[in-house]
Amino acid sequence: MKLIIYIETTKEFDLFLNEFDNQFECEVVLGCIELSRYTKTSFEDLLILINIANKKKIPVVLDWDILNLESRFKKSIAVLEKIPLHDFKAIRLQDPGAIEYIKRTYPWLKVQLILENGNHNLVGLKSWRNYLGEQCDKLILSNELSKDHLRQYASSLDVPIEIQVLGRILLFYTPRLLLSPLDKKNSEAAFLEAYGSSEESPHNGFPLIENQHGTFMFNVKDLYLLDHLNELSEANITNVRLDLRFDSLFENHVKDLIRFFKKDISEKELKIKNDHIRPMIKGFYNVNKTDILFTKLKNKRIQRNDEYYLGEVVDVERNNQIALLVKRDGEIKENIKKLKLVTPEGKIKEIELKWIRNSQHEEVNSFTKNEIILIPFFRGVTVKTQVYLSSTT
């Protein structure tokens, strides 16, 4: 099992190195405020962190996970050009523009593709992987994928898969600055943090961040899958990521977590689950029913669906007549005298016509598409009833 962990400061690196001594595979993700969504690491500090990693021979990966508007893209590239990219094992990218740029400009640099947004099918995952060819180091998949899907993908792909197993769950990312307008005093602050609760939602205390890249909202519960590492390993998901960047998680728990990865302590002995300020969940790891629960609002019975379709009831005058908007040209022959009506409630009525009139109440022998015709009243027929020529005729 390979541990993926973000390190943002020299203090964090020290804490990490105090416990980590290469007993298991590990990859450290480094970023800087210009390229990463919510790190606080400055460009200068990034260079220091790279140095430490080099000295200690810790493999590091550069994080360029922001989405880049055209003007930001140029700034990102300017920063990137100043970073000693050869010191990195790979670069993590989500923006297709960043992917294209790195593929063209630095074909020797391995890419870890962040596919956490959508990408819920194997055809797409394989296409991304093939697009990068040899340059593809791994695919970082969405935490909305259930274990069954993860297992299937891991067995069908020829590059490693990484998933997050601990930390905040990102719900929302906008480039607009939404918090500073509420806090005029601190509106110049580079990093605002807040919590949002709504009476219209049963959930309270969504963590919020605003920085130069926009505003981010996280779930009220954090992800915790550390009790599933064996299962993941058996499913060939060998890269697991801890996100300890918030809520003093790194400071308070990195030691324990490394000991856990070293197998010095068991998962049950980890204090994080009990100490953490927010509840922890498994998210969609066991099952994802988000599209099953959503029932379509459309009443299927009022949708036309076959070749005998004649039209739709648009008006009903009780005990008198029904007005029909016809959808095909027709003549009054035997076969049109029998109709099948399907009401919005799904009731089916077979009726025989005694007469057909136009809107001027003249009896007619034919009608044209999109004309209103009148037929005798039948009990139980309402507006939006679908009318078909009886299929037996």
Add this chain to the structure above:
Amino acid sequence: MNHWTPELLSPAGSLEKLKIAVLYGANAVYLGGQKFGLRQASDNFTLEELVEGVAFAHDRGAKVYVVINSFLHDKDLEELPEFLKFLEALMVDALIVSDLGVIATIKNHCDLVIHLSTQASCLNIEAAMLWKSMGVQRIVLGREVTIAEAGKIKKASGLEIEMFVHGSMCMSYSGNCVISNYTQGRDSNRGGCAHSCRFEYSIDFKNTEKESLKSYFMSSKDLEGIRLLPEFIDAGIDSLKVEGRNKSHHYAGTISKVYSDALNFYKSHGHFLSSDMLMWEDELRKISHRDYTTGSLVEYADENSIYNQREHDDNEYTIAGIVLESRKNQYLLVDVKSAFLLNDNLEIMPFNGKISTLSLKFLKTISGIDIIKSKPGSVVKIPYAEGVERFNLIRKCIKNDVAGFV
């Protein structure tokens, strides 16, 4: 002289709205089938309706783009090829997609043109180049991109560029919001968005003693780009898209009419210095909308783009009915969409020309009985008016209505 103008692309949430949009001037419409699209709440099209809708649009020179922009799962992809074959036989003009798996499936099964949905949040030249290499012919840029940036993307990539000109806006980068997934168990990227960004939130800033602030801080104003049509044209933007497949017939007709009238004016004059500009803007205020903003069309959207209000309906106009039939010198048959009275302030929206008032000398049921009030879901007869055609919209001014009296 005929000056070049971009395509006007209107939403078609149902077959009826498709017809209305095309007749009121849209050059193209976008619509969803029963599956694979993001607007599960709109009526969407059955296969039969697709056949009729495509024929209707094509007969009038309008294009039809079919939206397949959900983030599809493996099982969906298995079902997709059959639908693609159907759409190819129908000769739809393009598919709007956001997922690379869908693009790959399309390329394997048909030769239909691929447009990249805004859902893929394409924001820069390099991203456009990537999608171009994947076989995409047109990019619907993220709403965060300015017109000037869009012009550069077009020039550098050589791709067709489509931008939103009007309608509601997602506050998040499209495709980057899963609030509904975690809070409501509904996948927002598969049509289940619960619009949590429109809720009121109390905000507590970290490390301050300040009391909670209540705010609709995540709710975006609506986009309105009519004043920026010259900029779109100068930047060579190929298509101007209006959001709103879930919106009303009144909306579908009005935005199609207003924007096409404006673009047609430019076509013949080469400028927008029309005395009608104020009228066009006024018309856009008569359809259901939140406060308008130009979003990021000129500069990146700032705090003025936040709506910060509870959602409310203070429309001045509502649809009264749609003309079903016109019997010369006798009557118009009207499909009543919302109740109206004999003496209500009604207006008729012609496909071409100015909107005019409609005073009713009579109001009758379809069998000819005089009534003073129509009821929704019925067909009524009103006096014949010269020039009024099938699918013309009749709207009602409701600003002076008192609740309970209508």
